[in-house]
Amino acid sequence: MSATGIGASVRRKEDFRFITGKGRYTDDINRHGQAHAFFIRSPHAHATINGIDASAARKMKGVLAVFTGDDLAADKVGGLICGWMIHSKDGSPMKAGAHPALAQGKVRYVGDHVAVVIADTYAIAREAAEKVVVDYDVLPAIVDTATAAATGAPVLHDVAPNNTVYDWKLGDKDATDAAFARAKHVTTLEIVNNRLAPNPMEPRAAVGEYDEGSESFTLYTTSQNPHVARLVLSAFIGIAPEHKLRVVAPDVGGGFGSKIFIYAEETICVWAAKKVRRPVKWTSDRTEAFLSDAHGRDHVTHAQLAMDETGKILGLRVKTTANLGAYLSTFSSAVPTYLYAPLLSGQYNIPAIYAEVDGVYTNTAPVDAYRGAGRPEATFVVERLMEVAAREIGRDPADFRRQNFVTQFPHQTPVIMCYDGGDYPQALDKALELADYANISKRKAESARKGLLRGIGISAYIEACGIAPSAAVGSLGAGVGLWESAEIRVNPVGTVEVLTGSHAHGQGHETTFAQLVSDRLGISIDNVAIIHGDTDKVQMGMGTYGSRSGAVGMSAIVKALDKIEAKAKKVAGHVLEASPDDIEFKDGKFSVKGTDKEIDFASLALQAYIAHKFSGQELEPGLKEGAFYDPTNFTFPAGVHICELEIDPQTGIVTIDKWTAVDDFGNLINPMIVEGQVHGGIAQGIGQALFEGVVYNKDGQLLTASYMDYQMPRAGDLLSYDIAVTNTPCPSNPLGIKGCGEAGAIAAPPAVVNALTDAVGHEDVPMPATPQVLWRAAQRAVLKAAAE
Amino acid sequence: MTAVSMTVNGQHVSAEIDPRTLLVQFLREELRMTGTHVGCDTSQCGCCVVHVNGDAVKSCTTLALTCDGASVTTIEGLAKGDELHPMQAAFRENHGLQCGFCTPGMIMTAVELVSRKGTNLDEHTIREELEGNLCRCTGYHNIVKAIAAGAQAMGTAAE
Numbered sequence: 001m002s003a004t005g006i007g008a009s010v011r012r013k014e015d016f017r018f019i020t021g022k023g024r025y026t027d028d029i030n031r032h033g034q035a036h037a038f039f040i041r042s043p044h045a046h047a048t049i050n051g052i053d054a055s056a057a058r059k060m061k062g063v064l065a066v067f068t069g070d071d072l073a074a075d076k077v078g079g080l081i082c083g084w085m086i087h088s089k090d091g092s093p094m095k096a097g098a099h100p101a102l103a104q105g106k107v108r109y110v111g112d113h114v115a116v117v118i119a120d121t122y123a124i125a126r127e128a129a130e131k132v133v134v135d136y137d138v139l140p141a142i143v144d145t146a147t148a149a150a151t152g153a154p155v156l157h158d159v160a161p162n163n164t165v166y167d168w169k170l171g172d173k174d175a176t177d178a179a180f181a182r183a184k185h186v187t188t189l190e191i192v193n194n195r196l197a198p199n200p201m202e203p204r205a206a207v208g209e210y211d212e213g214s215e216s217f218t219l220y221t222t223s224q225n226p227h228v229a230r231l232v233l234s235a236f237i238g239i240a241p242e243h244k245l246r247v248v249a250p251d252v253g254g255g256f257g258s259k260i261f262i263y264a265e266e267t268i269c270v271w272a273a274k275k276v277r278r279p280v281k282w283t284s285d286r287t288e289a290f291l292s293d294a295h296g297r298d299h300v301t302h303a304q305l306a307m308d309e310t311g312k313i314l315g316l317r318v319k320t321t322a323n324l325g326a327y328l329s330t331f332s333s334a335v336p337t338y339l340y341a342p343l344l345s346g347q348y349n350i351p352a353i354y355a356e357v358d359g360v361y362t363n364t365a366p367v368d369a370y371r372g373a374g375r376p377e378a379t380f381v382v383e384r385l386m387e388v389a390a391r392e393i394g395r396d397p398a399d400f401r402r403q404n405f406v407t408q409f410p411h412q413t414p415v416i417m418c419y420d421g422g423d424y425p426q427a428l429d430k431a432l433e434l435a436d437y438a439n440i441s442k443r444k445a446e447s448a449r450k451g452l453l454r455g456i457g458i459s460a461y462i463e464a465c466g467i468a469p470s471a472a473v474g475s476l477g478a479g480v481g482l483w484e485s486a487e488i489r490v491n492p493v494g495t496v497e498v499l500t501g502s503h504a505h506g507q508g509h510e511t512t513f514a515q516l517v518s519d520r521l522g523i524s525i526d527n528v529a530i531i532h533g534d535t536d537k538v539q540m541g542m543g544t545y546g547s548r549s550g551a552v553g554m555s556a557i558v559k560a561l562d563k564i565e566a567k568a569k570k571v572a573g574h575v576l577e578a579s580p581d582d583i584e585f586k587d588g589k590f591s592v593k594g595t596d597k598e599i600d601f602a603s604l605a606l607q608a609y610i611a612h613k614f615s616g617q618e619l620e621p622g623l624k625e626g627a628f629y630d631p632t633n634f635t636f637p638a639g640v641h642i643c644e645l646e647i648d649p650q651t652g653i654v655t656i657d658k659w660t661a662v663d664d665f666g667n668l669i670n671p672m673i674v675e676g677q678v679h680g681g682i683a684q685g686i687g688q689a690l691f692e693g694v695v696y697n698k699d700g701q702l703l704t705a706s707y708m709d710y711q712m713p714r715a716g717d718l719l720s721y722d723i724a725v726t727n728t729p730c731p732s733n734p735l736g737i738k739g740c741g742e743a744g745a746i747a748a749p750p751a752v753v754n755a756l757t758d759a760v761g762h763e764d765v766p767m768p769a770t771p772q773v774l775w776r777a778a779q780r781a782v783l784k785a786a787a788e
Numbered sequence: 789m790t791a792v793s794m795t796v797n798g799q800h801v802s803a804e805i806d807p808r809t810l811l812v813q814f815l816r817e818e819l820r821m822t823g824t825h826v827g828c829d830t831s832q833c834g835c836c837v838v839h840v841n842g843d844a845v846k847s848c849t850t851l852a853l854t855c856d857g858a859s860v861t862t863i864e865g866l867a868k869g870d871e872l873h874p875m876q877a878a879f880r881e882n883h884g885l886q887c888g889f890c891t892p893g894m895i896m897t898a899v900e901l902v903s904r905k906g907t908n909l910d911e912h913t914i915r916e917e918l919e920g921n922l923c924r925c926t927g928y929h930n931i932v933k934a935i936a937a938g939a940q941a942m943g944t945a946a947e
């Protein structure tokens with residue numbers, strides 16, 4: 001392994017600009033003559049709009065325009081779309097209500113977009129917005145997931161009379177019923193998976209621009225997938241044809257899913273730039289982000305696990321209601337269906353599974369993919385059931401899991417997925433050892449002597465990454481293919497530019513992708529530039545989410561590198577006067593087998609461009625190749641996380657004092673970056689379990705709209721994690737990579753809750769387990785102990 | 789409009805500003821120094837931390853006028869030319885950043901922390917002192933390591 005090659009913890013190339021304040025995020029971009037947008041948002045969760053009077057605002061000095069839904073309609077600007085079709089049990093298509101970028105006649109959540117003021121400065125736009133009078137008739141609202149479809153609940157969209165977007169199923173009901181009929185023991189759980197706000201530290205932002213000379217638009221925006229944004233803005237919303245619309249996602253300050261989607265604000269900034277003939281800029285403030293960035297999770301689930309007398313699992317039955325919010329966001333329909341139920345088999349051999357999912361509208365912000373997207377929810381169901389089942393039948397939770405692990409591969413689950421490889425017992429053994437699981441009872445006794453409650457919780461997760469074969473997702477309803485593209489441009493001096501359709505917003509692609517290229521071509525990592533995030537440079541790509549940039553994005557680079565090598569060998573054949581078949585490429589040198597004739601990579605590149613040694617009829621000059629890589633399967637990262645903690649029953653304060661993670665991500669390109677991804681994921685998972693929860697009151701007012709009300713995990717709330725890996729290389733891509741971006745967020749919540757419930761001795765600990773929740777839960781434990 | 793003048797990263801600057809201008813707006817919009825970031829509007833995230841006369845302050849909740857005559861240091865002023873400040877170098881060496889958005893505030897907070905608490909910082913102290921800074925990417929693990937290492941390096945550099 002070279003110091004900068006595959007497997008080395010190379011320090012990141014992108015860091016210099018970030019640590020010196022020279023990053024270039026969207027809000028750092030200022031265009032000459034730019035105006036500023038301020039969005040007027042609904043203060044009501046549900047209301048009809050009788051009229052909007054903007055005359056006073058329009059007269060204010062410095063105000064350029066006030067636009068409403070009528071202006072968009074007059075310009076034939078299409079609504080925002082949901083790109084994944086889900087069918088209900090009866091085969092009918094999902095019932096998607098219209099999603100205009102600015103409200104037309106009705107608002108459906110607090111924060112819904114009513115109008116936009118565009119002015120010389122942000123301050124003027126904001127002041128003018130105060131003068132816009134919106135006449136609302138307030139309607140009753142529904143925010144509760146479990147009762148959204150009940151008779152009598154206020155209806156959001158006429159097309160969905162009982163607020164039900166779809167009632168979907170996966171798996172074999174009869175086989176599952178039969179398994180339950182045979183069962184010796186059935187474990188039942190009612191689970192609420194709390195609603196979260198993704199909260200990348202950089203708020204969303206957009207700068208739209210129109211160039212009259214070329215009649216073309218540019219949108220700078222905080223996007224995880226600028227090409228998909230361009231496709232949607234062009235083909236569906238109708239801003240401009242793709243060749244007249246450039247989307248640039250420069251440095252992006254975190255996404256976690258929330259910047260995948262195509263939102264109203266970005267759409268309006270680029271549209272309005274032509275209307276006012278000036279660039280239009282908008283940057284979200286944090287409260288707007290809480291109100292209008294797509295949220296995550298929000299499931300209510302009834303789950304049952306059936307076992308025989310030996311503890312072998314026979315079947316799993318799940319009924320989930322998923323809150324989709326007031327409108328269907330870009331990929332929202334897929335998250336609680338195809339990104340959720342196919343993961344319900346966990347790491348286990350479960351012969352029969354049946355899942356039903358109802359997606360419902362409520363008067364809340366749209367819900368869509370957030371780090372893990374469906375897989376954390378599935379893992380929470382499975383790992384809570386496993387833990388509780390083990391407790392109920394008097395088994396050690398680790399042994400019970402081990403008994404039911406999948407050990408033969410490939411393994412076809414009853415819910416679509418075919419696991420291609422893994423070694424689940426190995427990860428479990430390693431984690432138990434690192435966590436000193438064997439001596440937990442001693443540690444519990446020590447805590448008890450101090451009047452504290454100690455608990456330990458295991459989470460053995462599996463997830464599916466690298467989504468996925470395009471034909472497969474197409475058959476499941478996806479509106480797009482999920483391949484990735486790469487183009488390698490070798491310059492005449494031997495430096496290399498890699499254009500990738502992946503997008504980095506913290507993942508370190510400029511380093512890891514360069515490691516791959518440097519390793520393969522035998523050139524310095526400093527001679528490789530990774531270019532991404534600009535539709536004028538990279539022709540097409542699918543972007544970064546679902547931990548796909550390693551498994552899919554880098555595989556595309558490998559494919560393009562294969563072509564580069566093949567072409568370069570032809571050039572070398574001419575230069576070295578040998579057959580291309582006799583050319584070997586190693587350590588950055590092309591040589592003729594069995595001779596000392598050789599040429600280094602940079603000289604070869606020059607030869608490819610000067611083209612003196614071959615005619616253009618024999619071989620095209622130049623050295624540039626592109627590739628599209630479509631994966632053959634999902635990848636299946638898996639692992640075991642163990643949380644150990646102590647609760648003070650007097651205060652409800654919990655201290656996590658040990659976190660063990662053993663993950664199998666297949667081969668690693670840069671272990672330092674992989675560990676960083678795991679750390680961040682765990683923190684978000686602990687956040688879900690202990691701190692974070694979006695709260696609407698029954699009228700649909702968002703009570704958690706700032707960092708004073710929504711508790712983000714802080715350094716003092718967390719600990720340093722013990723992290724290790726196992727490695728079963730992924731058999732379905734050339735690099736053997738599985739993906740690591742979401743694992744922590746998927747694994748962590750059930751590990752924490754399993755530890756909390758172990759500590760208090762009962763299962764009634766909802767998330768987020770705040771001190772108040774834990775104080776109550778612990779008092780039950782204390783009272784029970786006193787009674788005994 | 790009101791006149792204001794201050795020293796920013798060693799350079800004297802003066803301007804006529806709207807009295808309600810925040811220091812962060814003055815830096816980002818007037819001076820077009822965009823290294824200082826805004827992550828919230830409630831003084832909670834610390835993405836905007838700069839030094840005013842050596843103290844770490846949240847520039848999103850400081851009026852620019854109150855800094856009249858002050859000496860302000862931002863993330864852009866920390867390195868000496870091409871030579872990184874030891875804390876900057878420690879963040880890179882320890883992978884203390886991912887998306888980089890919280891990073892300027894983290895580094896400015898950390899440098900001031902060392903000036904108050906010295907160069908031998910234990911994990912508990914660092915975690916408690918980061919009370920005012922949020923990071924959504926790193927889970928803080930490597931930020932804590934970076935600050936401990938950066939503090940040590942500042943000690944060595946000062947010797």
Ligand code: FES
Nearest residue numbers: 827828833834848
């Ligand atoms: S922007 Fe200043 S504390 Fe958040």
Ligand code: FES
Nearest residue numbers: 886890923924925
């Ligand atoms: S590195 Fe992204 S918020 Fe800290």
